[in-house]
Amino acid sequence: xxxxxxxxxxxxxxxxxxxxxxxxxxxxxxxxxxxxxxxxxxxxxxxxxxxxxxxxxxxxxxxxxxxxxxxxxxxxxxxxxxxxxxxxxxxxxxxxxxxxxxxxxxxxxxxxxxxxxxxxxxxxxxxxxxxxxxxxxxxxxxxxxxxxxxxxxxxxxxxxxxxxxxxxxxxxxxxxxxxxxxxxxxxxxxxxxxxxxxxxxxxxxxxxxxxxxxxxxxxxxxxxxxxxxxxxxxxxxxxxxxxxxxxxxxxxxxxxxxxxxxxxxxxxxxxxxxxxxxxxxxxxxxxxxxxxxxxxxxxxxxxxxxxxxxxxxxxxxxxxxxxxxxxxxxxxxxxxxxxxxxxxxxxxxxxxxxxxxxxxxxxxxxxxxxxxxxxxxxxxxxxxxxxxxxxxxxxxxxxxxxxxxxxxxxxxxxxxxxxxxxxxxxxxxxxxxxxxxxxxxxxxxxxxxxxxxxxxxxxxxxxxxxxxxxxxxxxxxxxxxxxxxxxxxxxxxxxxxxxxxxxxxxxxxxxxxxxxxxxxxxxxxxxxxxxxxxxxxxxxxxxxxxxxxxxxxxxxxxxxxxxxxxxxxxxxxxxxxxxxxxxxxxxxxxxxxxxxxxxxxxxxxxxxxxxxxxxxxxxxxxxxxxxxxxxxxxxxxxxxxxxxxxxxxxxxxxxxxxxxxxxxxxxxxxxxxxxxxxxxxxxxxxxxxxxxxxxxxxxxxxxxxxxxxxxxxxxxxxxxxxxxxxxxxxxxxxxxxxxxxxxxxxxxxxxxxxxxxxxxxxxxxxxxxxxxxxxxxxxxxxxxxxxxxxxxxx
Amino acid sequence: xxxxxxxxxxxxxxxxxxxxxxxxxxxxxxxxxxxxxxxxxxxxxxxxxxxxxxxxxxxxxxxxxxxxxxxxxxxxxxxxxxxxxxxxxxxxxxxxxxxxxxxxxxxxxxxxxxxxxxxxxxxxxxxxxxxxxxxxxxxxxxxxxxxxxxxxxxxxxxxxxxxxxxxxxxxxxxxxxxxxxxxxxxxxxxxxxxxxx
Numbered sequence: 001x002x003x004x005x006x007x008x009x010x011x012x013x014x015x016x017x018x019x020x021x022x023x024x025x026x027x028x029x030x031x032x033x034x035x036x037x038x039x040x041x042x043x044x045x046x047x048x049x050x051x052x053x054x055x056x057x058x059x060x061x062x063x064x065x066x067x068x069x070x071x072x073x074x075x076x077x078x079x080x081x082x083x084x085x086x087x088x089x090x091x092x093x094x095x096x097x098x099x100x101x102x103x104x105x106x107x108x109x110x111x112x113x114x115x116x117x118x119x120x121x122x123x124x125x126x127x128x129x130x131x132x133x134x135x136x137x138x139x140x141x142x143x144x145x146x147x148x149x150x151x152x153x154x155x156x157x158x159x160x161x162x163x164x165x166x167x168x169x170x171x172x173x174x175x176x177x178x179x180x181x182x183x184x185x186x187x188x189x190x191x192x193x194x195x196x197x198x199x200x201x202x203x204x205x206x207x208x209x210x211x212x213x214x215x216x217x218x219x220x221x222x223x224x225x226x227x228x229x230x231x232x233x234x235x236x237x238x239x240x241x242x243x244x245x246x247x248x249x250x251x252x253x254x255x256x257x258x259x260x261x262x263x264x265x266x267x268x269x270x271x272x273x274x275x276x277x278x279x280x281x282x283x284x285x286x287x288x289x290x291x292x293x294x295x296x297x298x299x300x301x302x303x304x305x306x307x308x309x310x311x312x313x314x315x316x317x318x319x320x321x322x323x324x325x326x327x328x329x330x331x332x333x334x335x336x337x338x339x340x341x342x343x344x345x346x347x348x349x350x351x352x353x354x355x356x357x358x359x360x361x362x363x364x365x366x367x368x369x370x371x372x373x374x375x376x377x378x379x380x381x382x383x384x385x386x387x388x389x390x391x392x393x394x395x396x397x398x399x400x401x402x403x404x405x406x407x408x409x410x411x412x413x414x415x416x417x418x419x420x421x422x423x424x425x426x427x428x429x430x431x432x433x434x435x436x437x438x439x440x441x442x443x444x445x446x447x448x449x450x451x452x453x454x455x456x457x458x459x460x461x462x463x464x465x466x467x468x469x470x471x472x473x474x475x476x477x478x479x480x481x482x483x484x485x486x487x488x489x490x491x492x493x494x495x496x497x498x499x500x501x502x503x504x505x506x507x508x509x510x511x512x513x514x515x516x517x518x519x520x521x522x523x524x525x526x527x528x529x530x531x532x533x534x535x536x537x538x539x540x541x542x543x544x545x546x547x548x549x550x551x552x553x554x555x556x557x558x559x560x561x562x563x564x565x566x567x568x569x570x571x572x573x574x575x576x577x578x579x580x581x582x583x584x585x586x587x588x589x590x591x592x593x594x595x596x597x598x599x600x601x602x603x604x605x606x607x608x609x610x611x612x613x614x615x616x617x618x619x620x621x622x623x624x625x626x627x628x629x630x631x632x633x634x635x636x637x638x639x640x641x642x643x644x645x646x647x648x649x650x651x652x653x654x655x656x657x658x659x660x661x662x663x664x665x666x667x668x669x670x671x672x673x674x675x676x677x678x679x680x681x682x683x684x685x686x687x688x689x690x691x692x693x694x695x696x697x698x699x700x701x702x703x704x705x706x707x708x709x710x711x712x713x714x715x716x717x718x719x720x721x722x723x724x725x726x727x728x729x730x731x732x733x734x735x736x737x738x739x740x741x742x743x744x745x746x747x748x749x750x751x752x753x754x755x756x757x758x759x760x761x762x763x764x765x766x767x768x769x770x771x772x773x774x775x776x777x778x779x780x781x782x783x784x785x786x787x788x789x790x791x792x793x794x
Numbered sequence: 795x796x797x798x799x800x801x802x803x804x805x806x807x808x809x810x811x812x813x814x815x816x817x818x819x820x821x822x823x824x825x826x827x828x829x830x831x832x833x834x835x836x837x838x839x840x841x842x843x844x845x846x847x848x849x850x851x852x853x854x855x856x857x858x859x860x861x862x863x864x865x866x867x868x869x870x871x872x873x874x875x876x877x878x879x880x881x882x883x884x885x886x887x888x889x890x891x892x893x894x895x896x897x898x899x900x901x902x903x904x905x906x907x908x909x910x911x912x913x914x915x916x917x918x919x920x921x922x923x924x925x926x927x928x929x930x931x932x933x934x935x936x937x938x939x940x941x942x943x944x945x946x947x948x949x950x951x952x953x954x955x956x957x958x959x960x961x962x963x964x965x966x967x968x969x970x971x972x973x974x975x976x977x978x979x980x981x982x983x984x985x986x987x988x989x990x991x
Contacts, residue, residue, distance in 0.1 A: 010946060010951050010954045282911050326947060794872060794873065
């Protein structure tokens, strides 16, 4: 075509990025890669390799080592050996390494971008302009944290050896999200890249060598799911950080339950994309393009559920179709391509299957006329309308360029639909009215709300989900804390294993004179005293074996009732922080009034001295959390956009608490009060040793203006109640303080809805030391961060 | 022949004067008239006054092609630009144009995007196709591609023709010639080797 003809047709020509350098890099390695362990390349012990393909053609790119159990073991050992020296470096020295990695990523940015596109199939425009710059940004940001670590976190230390498993959708970016915070805080790493996309991680290993990173600090072990499983199960690993499917996340939770491995999970999503009638529709449509057609929709936080206000649905749908028609699909190395290839055949099949099922369930499928390349794995941009909320395409993650559209009439309905999901990773709200947008943003259960923008990420802003989208955050201060623990905690002694409750040995002799009035302690559910469903009681005995009384024996139905009451009391979260503080102070005031009588009763179980300390420190502890209630603020981040991100500390929701038995009053208050202070509602199982404390506690709450249902108390045997609590799908988190076996079972049984689990890891906590037993550490676990991004400019 | 009328660039002379200017230009044989709007009407949200002013210009233009210069560098906000674009089109603009070249800011991509989307919306609602002219600051062939892509993506290929899209950029042609020279020879050319257009 002549230039003159081109000026007439005005079609886009091909604009291919040259893959020559990336090809040369592959050739230099003989298109065959070993494992990067202890600073050197090693062949896999079993000598097995697998192929990684270019999804845009199906051609083989390279052979990559299949890491096995012995390879994982070698990598973990190398990481363990490197740990003490790495941790002993000054923060400044670690900052220099991270800074060097950031610089090296920039210096080799095009090679990394091209490799990423070849291995993953994403458009070069994205790998070059989004993924790789964000990778560098993460290393710079965390170089900064490394520098400031001792000043900002003097009481924390690294977890140790961290096993990291990353997905194939943003291979190098996810590597950066994992490795940068781990190294900054003094951990060493064994990372397993995704089977489909190992190449950039291997290129990164070379950058580690170039940066002179000490051997063993970063180890890269490629392989499939079995390699990941070996890493998860390796006893030498202190923490697992995983990004991937909810299904695998659940398996990891189960597999690590009996260990002390810390866990952060970044899982799936079905994120709502809400467009109100007063939105700038053209901008919203562009947002949608970035929401669901970015990276072929293979994005955990993809805006895959479109919720349109009914009055604009028709107009908006027409705009969306017009825009879809101009999306360019084709070879991802072309610089003017919007939609590249799907990562693998298996994923393409899955997308096709789900769309077919969605259509079978009544959805209308619309796709623009677009020619798919004859080779490679491609799927056209797809709009499913008339989607019913019960449809598979409204409920399950498709992980492809498929948008499921629904309508709503009112903001209330929009929120209801938005939250009608087991996930809670991200969301978008489009409205030119900031009041509406923020009103809705506050109600959405998701870790990120993008107002009038989409899929923005920054190292300074924590990213992570609510509900089954996982727990923990990546990025920001909260992301950093996932890789550290309070120094004292790891070294706290183990609690002795709980023994079965002793049966009656000493029969109490009746005292002379008028008998005491019988005291009946009950359960406390929804602000009312309730008899146990079972109709049974449990004996409560003094230190000397004397029968002190009987506590109600709670069962699963009592837990069920308590959870329902706690859900109904969610207004507590909406009460002002000042109001929550006032209620807590009032609790302290009333505990003060009852000081002597409670000490007298408690003394029979824990002795006079401890009883007095529990009450007096308990009053102070309540004061502490009353004080914190209006001070545990969020943050305002300044990401490098014309934008602010408001990080809000939100309550987790409804939390089940297994209280420690050794300090019946103080242990209860130490766990329940921080949860209440930030707006959670609680179902607490008090100390098995002295459940009668419930009677004192509910009298305290009843007289202190605490709304009914904010705290529910179910006494009984932990062995019986924990299961119902941990398995309950309407409980958002469980705090379990007990011996090792108890906390392990709490973790194992929490996999159903992937509720957050926080335990003492079977260790002793000195509840009588306010330095350890109260403060930010507890509040951080009582909250989850929601980032609300709000752009500005006119 | 094209002419700029209506108290260019400020648009502050009395309306009768400006209308008379247009008439004189048309009588003198101008087929295209660039008019500038009274920015104060936009700031005060006097949309009717703005409409009446542009409609009076249009009447004076008669058969001549009218390009309405919004002076986007003065209007400052994208909202103002969008509203002024719609009023100009409703009052009969054949083209809407960003700037006179004398405002503190010339054509920018965000402003152009807003104007182009207004054109699209207006076409969808009325069936009337209005042209677009970004003016000022576009000096290189590379920059001009941004605007070409903008027109193609937002309005479609029919808006890439000269009847619907013009650059107001006196320095652009020379650079396009340099790029064509490079295409033809493989060597980068120099500005002085091309005659001033």
